[in-house]
Amino acid sequence: MNRLPFGDGWTVGPKLGAFESRDDATAAVPVAIPHDALRDLPRSPDSPQGVHAGYLPGGVFEYAKTFDVPADWREKTVQIEFEGVYRDATVYINGDFAAHQPNGYAAFTVDADAFLRFGEANTVTVEARVHKDSRWYTGGGIYRPVHLVVADPVHLVLDGTVVTTPDVDAERAIVAVQTRVRNATRHTRTLRLAWTVQDPSGAAVAQGSAPVTVLPGEEAVARARLQVAAPELWGPEAPALHALTVALDDQDGGRIDEDAVRFGIRTLQLDTVHGLRINGETVDLRGACVHHDNGPLGAITHPWAEDRKVRRLKEAGFNAIRSAHNPASRALLDACDRHGLLVMDELTDVWTKAKTGFDASIGFDTRWPQDVAALVAKDLNHPSVVLYSIGNEILELATPHGATWSRRLAEEFRRLDPTRFVTNGINGIIANIGRMREVLGELAEADPNTMMADMGEQMALANASVLVSDSTEESAAVLDVVGFNYADSRYGLDADLFPNRIIVGSETFPDKIAGLWRDVRRFPHVIGDFTWTGWDYIGEAGIGRVDYTDTPGYEPTGTAGPFPYLLAQCGDIDITGHRTPASHYRELAYGLRTEPAFAVHRPQHHGRPVAKTPWSWDDVVASWTWDVAPGAPVTVDVYAAADEVELRRDGVVLGRVAVGGTRPLVARFETEYHPGELVAVALDDGREVGRARLRTAGGAPRLVAQAESERIPTDGLAYVGLRIEGDDGLVVGDADRLLTVEIDGPGELAGIGSARARTTESFAGPAVTTYDGRALAIVRPAGVGEITVTVHAGGLASASAVIEVVAAD
Template identity: 50%
Template sequence: MLRKPFNDGWTVVPKQSLFAAALAPAAPSRVTLPHDALRDLPRTPASPNGAHSGYFPSAHVVYDKAFHAPQEWADKAVVVTFDGVYRDAVVYFNGDFVAQQPSGYSPFSVDLSSRVHAGSRNTLRVEARTHQDSRWYSGVGIYRDVWLAVADQIHIPVDGVTVTTPEVGADFAVVAVAVEVRNDARRQQTVRLRSRVTDASGATVSEKSVPVTTVPGEHAVARVPHYVREPRLWDIDAPDLYRVESVLIDGSGDVLDADETVFGVRSIRIDPIHGLRVNGRSVKLRGGCIHHDNGPLGAAAIPGAERRKVELLKAAGFNAIRSAHNAASRALLDACDEIGMFVIDELTDVWTVGKSSFDTSLSFPEWWERDVEALVRNDRNHPSVLLYSIGNEILEVGRPGGAVWGRRIAEKVRNLDPTRPLMNSVNALVSIIDSKVTAQDHSVPVDFNSILSSDGSAGVGAAEIATVRTEEAHAQADVAGINYAEARYDLDAEIFPDRVIVGSETFPSRLDRLWELVQKHPQVIGDFVWTAWDHLGEAGTGRAVYADDPLQPVGMASPYPWLLSQAGTIDINGIRRPISYWRETVWGLRGEPYIAVHRPQGYGRELAVGRWAWDDVLSSWAWRVEEGAPVVVDVYTDADDVELLLDGVSLGVRPVGIETRPQARGFIARFETEYRRGTLVAVSRRDGEEVGRAELRSLMGDAVLVARAERKKIGATPDHLAFVHLTLQDGAGTVAVDESAEVTVTVTGPGELVALSGAKPDDDQPFAGPTHVTHEGRLLAVVRPTGRGRIRVAATSAHGKTSVQVTAD
């Protein structure tokens, strides 16, 4: 069935009791999906969800859509597909219950064929809710795309085409197409399936047809092998895609149904000798974990935002992402296919033992098979998906019940998709947390949070009891996903030499040591940092904390108004943080040095940098401090040493590598100096020869407000977005990081302002509305097109006025 977007014409309203609605009904708001109804609700320190959700409240909302069904739908199959509704969705059609989906991340379809009022008005209602059911910001509502498909009673079900490439070579590839054909008519009928494969240019590379006899009420599967000569292989550096068109034709030659499936020709091999090979090429995964939200857009998985996220991650050196800890959106996977990004798609954060009061564990025992089916059905044709992860830090792992569930889930995935390997993201410390293991002095019981935040977690993860407790979980998988226990890499190379490993979740500041281990061991196929992109909720997990800060964290959680995790390599506005450039240097992708300056206002203050945090640094030499104020300057480089110069005067030469613990790190040269206005230059040298240089400048004159659109031209449909950066800067482009301004934004033309964000981690300003304060000299405006034409985005502040034009076409 060919799907069409079904995202417009919706309204949303808070759920009210029958009596409250009768006395004072809430006014519905018109929205275009995808939409997050939680983002604009008021945050409060008293939120029962606390730091987990970023102090957002619980919510119960109702979406409604009325539409006219043409008379010709009377004898048609009519299906509405939801890519994701968070959460405990209940669907009503024309007033009657038609579907339920507890999981907030599983796609599901609703067959409306027998209930459609053909030739008249129909109504669709979806209820969704969230309440203490997540360890991060979840959003609420229909936050992913909705689709409508209408076809003949004999048709191809939604996602009913499977494409695999069982044999891939330079001269030809076997493309195996399996098409489900459903007969909802009253009689047996033989139809013909025409299957055509086209390349990126639209040229036909293979075409076949086969007869298919269908029985009422049953699915038939037609298998068509295609042989593609000299195939263009999909890889992250050359993400070439093909399409297969599947058309059902009756005996009279009339088209009954059609479907189109995008796929890539590529092979995956995993073994302990060669590690991961894609199309025969050995690959190490430079990975990052990401949550599902889109920062200032909340959880709304608008395709334009999902695509931009992948583009910026790839530009920062990542070649792989892990969807933590839930199934990725179809829009994100489409972007990964088209741009070239490997994906580990994760099923869930819990199985039968919960981590939150009302999480998925309440429905998992009954719904797990349907959730696995939804994951695989959504993923199986995406060449970007390398592995499935069946869980994250599952609390049952290490116990007999967990072993039973792990094997059950793994075999279900393999039965549905035998072409991809799978893993379980295991935290060895979690598996032994109920044991009698003690700390190194053998007298203090293990405390989970303190150990996880210290160097000791890796050692505990490699303890003998952890080896025993996790062995069956890893044996059930094709790849051992190891969270925060890199000490296992050397150990497992000895005791489990055939075990293939991926660092499925790792501390960001350890990459220099981690990447050395990844390169050392062929069976370690990559590293996935927590996190690649910052996210809402888990507030303050990645925060560097000054001892004199009045808002001190409790455990790993920071108090209100903290909103963001701040563990991201890239912030929620898509701006690369300094750690991003350090990571790029460690990976060997960056030759140019990068200057990161410790905030001068923090000099001499006690700073605690947790395991998910980075130093309090910015790449700036434009500070509002007195001349001569002491300051620490770091230079990230893979050279031997660095010379620092200010206006041509040398400030000294430092070797690369910091030995002082606990901040011992490679690829950094550190300088103690004084702040003075001018041009700061770092020169990196190897064997005495210059190999690169970088510079920072102080502000030259007053800062003014400047607007810059990432793209001057975007699509005219609501799945596209315009991202406009508003910056306080001087004429040379130096950002005034120590200045702030209240900025008011207006949008004219066929577009609407959908978000304003400064990416301030403890911001108490909402993302909605036309006014916001800059953070570190920056602000991001996000505009959604409402039609074709020129969109003008104008901004005013005490630093002046500015505008930019974007064309929606």
Template identity: 50%
Template sequence: MIRVSFNDDWQSRPKVNPFAELGGHSIPFQPVTVPHDAMIERERVASAEGGAGAYFPGGTFEYRKTFHVPEEYRGKRILIEFEGVHRDATVHINGDYAGQRPYGYSQFLIDADRFLRFGEDNEIRVEARAHRDSRWYTGAGIYRDTWLLVGGLVRISPDGVRVTTPDIDGERAVVEVATRVENDSIAIRTVDVRTEIRDGDGAVVANDFSRITVLPGEPAVGRQRLYVDDPSLWSPDSPALYTVGVTLTDGDDDVDTETVTFGIRSLRLDPRHGLRVNGETVKLRGACVHHDNGVLGAATYARAEERRVQLLKDAGFNAIRMSHNPMSKGMLDACDRLGVLVVDEAFDMWTSGKNEFDYSLDFPEWWERDIEAMVVKNFNHPSVIMYSIGNEIPETGSAAGSAWGRKLAEKVRSLDSTRYVTNGINGMLAVMADLASMRKQSAAKVDEGAGINTLMADPAQGMNAIGASELVTRRTAESFAILDVAGMNYMEARYAGDKDLFPNRIVIGTESFTTRIDGIWGLVKQHSQVIGDFAWTGWDYLGEVGIGRPQYLTPDTPRASFAAPYPHLLAETGDIDITGHRRPASYYRETVFGLRTEPYIAVRRPEHHGKTWAGTPWAWSDSIASWTWPGAENAPIAVEVYSDADEVELLVNGSSLGRQPVGEDHRFRTEFDTAYEPGELLAIAYRDGTETGRTTLRSATGPVRLRAEADRPVVTADGGDLAYVTLTLTDADGTVHTAADRPVSLEVSGAGTLIGFGSAVPSTEERFDAKERQTYEGRVLAVVRPTGTGEMRLTAGAPECEPVEVVVTVE
């Protein structure tokens, strides 16, 4: 079918009660371009229950669009595809109900032609509702791409070309192409199926011809086996891609065409070798990622997804677990191109709700259709290696929940037998009903004398201890046995013991604390049946506010709290912040992974020196890579150094503070206490007495300058492309002025429009749609969407700084 973007010329507004509107109360529609997040534009509200959604209020939002349908479309099949509408979407065309989708993360099709007026303008309306239905910021509205699909009565089904590579060796690869053909005419139709496979350079490497007869109203599947000589295999290190083009012909006429991208790769799994891609064992260095795009809210642009994947891979990750919903097509495409493995996740809840109005209300009726939507979207993507059927589902500890898990796993396998199935099980949640009795009996222990009451004071220890208990072993045995890979959230205490208890069990850490990655990664390397670990989180996100914020004990706050009050905005727990800037935890993880040889310096904020740390296990130390602390001269300050070397030396303005042991036996980190004095901080790493690397931090000096840098000089006018412009306060040498924050104002002109502007500040009342934002630690980010071809120009200014300008060409 012909696929045309349906993203332009929408209008949106908060839903108005039609009876109230008749009485004169009206809210005007505003023009918008899809993808669009209606929630990010709302005023945040301080409320007791609003922290999960970053204090953005929910509501009902309506969209409308007028579009012309040519007369020549009469007699054709016309579908409208929505890649994602959050949530409880209903669609009306020319006033008539056309369809709905409760789940906010599933792509769905609307069969539109029966409602259309040909040769005239038509109106489509979409409503979306979001209200206390999630544990994180979801956004609202038509937040992913939309498409208009037009085809004949005989056509290839949408997503109807499926490619598998069941047999691969060094000489050739067997490529099976299954094409589903539909026939909505009243006659039996026979068409020819011509298929070509092209390599990354566009050269034809295999082709085939077959014939298929399709009965009226009975779709038929044509299967072809093609053979590619000397195949280039897809892997994280070499993500080679092919395309397959399928053309239906009837005599000399082309009836329909479809082109899909795929990769040739094999997967194997066993406890001895773990996960093998193309025969090579791969340990998953994984990042859990939520779906929001920071300053853009939930709006899902292809370039935003690609940028996130690239920065995550640059930081050392080779895998992403989409948490806790199906991944966007744009991110899947990026993972294919860039070589990042994917665990795609279906649901955060089944029948037991986690919020008052969440998807559990719709799950019993809709789960099969939503599993089908996830699998059909993923099928041709070589990056996808595993499906997760859920995350921290409380039912997994019960017999009924195990039965549900079996239904979901078998449904996935019936649709796609080429990937593996997992489930992110949290042992503590699986036995939540038993915790009271466990506390009384102190059944789970980390060390002698430590009971559940003690352990629950430390969530990391508590989850691990409960997860390793005999009760969890017994109650989760069936739920784990259903899976190809046992997904464990915060249960690394099970890794060693399960090797004896369940010798055929293959394990993946589907979620873990960044603060414990050194020990966890040691277990991953030690145990062949443990195939990897996924950090919570690789990228910071909106909502679940403050779970990773720095906290210190005071007389008024004798213990850490989970959520932060308004106006906190971010979870503050990502290796990479919402603007794409790497935090110290990211460099620590890279060191633990063995991917970094230079030492890394992180300096803790001097105003907290000597205070008792009380952050949650999701919280990294309150440190940044800066040696600019005006006003703290001669004050005590703590310096952290991360390294895999034997020892590290720290020098302040050339004066050595001595050497200290570091490396794996010392958790890859050491700490120096000194007095702050501006100048230069130098860390030198040594192994066997020989220098292996050095890192320097310098104090910013002199007047503050505003610098602007675009991520690329040229972008495209379509396809979801964006320009990211980083604005930084620096000195004359380019050192970031982390302590000189000030407001930055900007204007965008030419062939572009500003769609997001903000910093990584964790708590603020500033808006992402403003034209002036305060920097945070010297940085702020602007995102510009092309509106045509030519040049888009961004001009920015800040107090006591010369204005700057960036020009990006749009082709």
């Protein structure tokens, strides 16, 4: 089949009424797809979407594209494939209604044949709507890729080849293949399918073929069991990917259609003794919950952005992600396949009871089979996907009807794909919110996040209660793995109450990871932990912030960050891809790091009273460059997997502190700021097990622009780090500046931003203020050639980065 990119030549503007005309204010503008129609709209404290969307508004948007349809396409079948349109997409071709897809995360195809005008220009129009329909920032519009699929009337069905590996050992693997063929002609056709398996090096390692007869207007499935000798297995540490090529020939041997898919040969096992096993080896899930936006790019899905995200998550010690609370993009799954990150792919945040005014609960009762089918069809050939989650913190889950929905959804996933495991993110308190009112009082009337933040230790007691045990038992029993959100108090309890129950911490508080990971290691029936969150995101603004309560005008606002908060501020990795101190703490908790890590509390706030949420980390930075007077008091935390830590400044011992006094894995020092060098020495039984250094940046600050890749293809993205550094290359984190970026050459600024959660600056740029000395510019190529990215800041010499753009493969 000919699957053509269909992302160029689009325009977008606000949707007008049937009798309205566009003017300068509503004119459609050219855009490249994928595109986020919300990202650059003006933010306001009065935005109807509020804190959930980072105070960005909603809207109704109309995309349009004109394209030529050759006359010889009369003898073809033509489809337009959308990987995702948020939300309630309505598609028109040449003004005629062609399709409607209410789910903003489901891929769908539009059969275009009946609407095309052959030998002339055609127009496709897509309407998308966003309005108070989510608890996080969704973006809006055609935010995932679009393809034009042109094929002969007899052709391979789009995504119609499925590969499984039901029987694997060291000697050989059985690769079970099924391929669907469609016959859109008026005549019965007998054809031949041929399959070839290629190993990771590209060598052919198995082949097979079979005839297939397809009746007019129908589809037929052809199957084969192909044997691969001494297979290379796909796993988190060695993600070996195989390829399957499919060829469809007529009876005379003429090629009609062909396709290719990537897959992995691997086995999955699950039990309460060994937990989750991949290829026979137990794997504890070091998991990160992630939302689908890409920071400065907004909500768009781009393969380079997804690959970068996956690589950095894995470098930070994660081996799994949870796509919260919606199905992952194809590009994200492709990246997880390549880099060996395991995936829990999640269907939805709601079933039949709404959490926001116009959310996906509307129509879920009739739409759910299509939603499940779209998710499974996307995931089937991805070895990274090991868990399907049927939902997240479902309101009706603890009722008999909720249990019926649990079973209905779980069984549909199993019917469509019996090779993977089914879970659900259960929050026993939210599921019982009505029954909890007598216990929780006014807390039960609050926003769920605020309620959980205010409950404190009551949460653990409530989640371990008989009420939660009994009311969620049936919904939990339909699952292969019971996902618990913020319910680690059940881990030991359920080993006795439900001895066959397997648990995963599907969502957990970030600062509890040391204890949570000990539980994962000591309870074989607990297969992992997914922190909230691995990567910071837009929306749920300020949920992880730190407030200084002596600030004039300060008023408690629960977990909702007041305007102009934009970001959640709760990721181990910030939106620019920079690892925070929390990330290094987690690496120590996982046992993946022996070197201690510094986390310095900002000395300008020393001694001030703070307010935090359960998703907050301390307001700390790994820096020893501060614009305060020498001798100013400062708190220095050293994260270490050791008994004690000795802190030295310029060779002088400042003290030795036991680890764990304030928090597990933390040694806290009260000292003074003096420029120079700090050295932390981690000690076990008096023996050094690791050390870390932190130095003051030297010399006058200078501006640096550094491209992460100096050579990219035309379909890639250029990530350019913008930093304020000393002459020794150390970041000057306490000297933030307003930067302005210029692009010369065949490229445009796709997004610019910093990790600053509270900001009025736009991701569209061209200006941004650094945060802790850092910012990020992202450039989209517009052709082959040399792009120069130049950054300016008042009082500093400009800096440039050069990127060579070459033709894509």
